[in-house]
Amino acid sequence: MISDKMQTAINDQINAELYSAYLYLAMEAYFQSKGLAGFANWMRVQTQEEMVHAMKMYDFINARSGRVELKEIAGPPLAWESPLKAFEAAYKHETIVTGRINKLIDLAIKESDHASNNFLQWFVAEQVEEEQSASAVVDKLKLLGKSTEGLFQLDKELGARVFTPPVQGAAA
Ligand code: FEO
Numbered sequence: 001m002i003s004d005k006m007q008t009a010i011n012d013q014i015n016a017e018l019y020s021a022y023l024y025l026a027m028e029a030y031f032q033s034k035g036l037a038g039f040a041n042w043m044r045v046q047t048q049e050e051m052v053h054a055m056k057m058y059d060f061i062n063a064r065s066g067r068v069e070l071k072e073i074a075g076p077p078l079a080w081e082s083p084l085k086a087f088e089a090a091y092k093h094e095t096i097v098t099g100r101i102n103k104l105i106d107l108a109i110k111e112s113d114h115a116s117n118n119f120l121q122w123f124v125a126e127q128v129e130e131e132q133s134a135s136a137v138v139d140k141l142k143l144l145g146k147s148t149e150g151l152f153q154l155d156k157e158l159g160a161r162v163f164t165p166p167v168q169g170a171a172a
Helices: 004-033 037-063 083-110 114-144 148-158
Strands: none
Touching (some): 004 037
16 A cells, blocks of 8 residues: 555656656647657657656556546647757756656655655666657757758658557566
């Protein structure tokens, strides 16, 4: 059985993960509107990953005989100044999510909730990847500067990103 405090904290994180999905979906729409299908594809995959994160937490609360509570999801921005600004925002967002995951683990440790601590370790590793994948695109966008050719080349590269659904029954 999960404690009320931990349950509330993970429910809040479900909301944050759903907001992340919403944010990346808004970024996908922004890139679609700019004719950058590869960038849009990257964001679509990112949205799907965020849904996986939210559902992992949803399933965890249920597995611990808790109660999932879905809260209102804030509206994301409509547009960004440039592809670079969008990816910088994505990277910054991921650093915020990392901080939230760390706080959840702090709470699990404080409560001696080993099951939650163990569950959340998956997200620690995932956040390293999340930050890295966004910052890699930021770096590339900075390198290509104002090169239209470079932008289209990167668009092609990002168009190859594929969503890989998690293996059923895998840890966390
Ligand atoms: Fe669910 Fe992008 O962290």
